[in-house]
Amino acid sequence: MKTTPSTPSPDTDDLEWLRAIRRKLTSEFGHDQKKLGDALRAREQRMGDRIVRTQKRLVPAQP
Numbered sequence: 001m002k003t004t005p006s007t008p009s010p011d012t013d014d015l016e017w018l019r020a021i022r023r024k025l026t027s028e029f030g031h032d033q034k035k036l037g038d039a040l041r042a043r044e045q046r047m048g049d050r051i052v053r054t055q056k057r058l059v060p061a062q063p
Contacts, residue, residue, distance in 0.1 A: 029035040044051060 026033075026036060029039060
């Protein structure tokens, strides 16, 4: 007897709302990750000091 792997329905993990937002964002840029990243970096520059930064620079994780 052959079984097929079951995939959860979109509503079972309660994250479909997040996936819908991600699909909308990526579709606005033709699913091009570089265009999306460029747009987000430009938005970050326009927002300036409205973005809260908790550290001045990235620090390596301690083992």
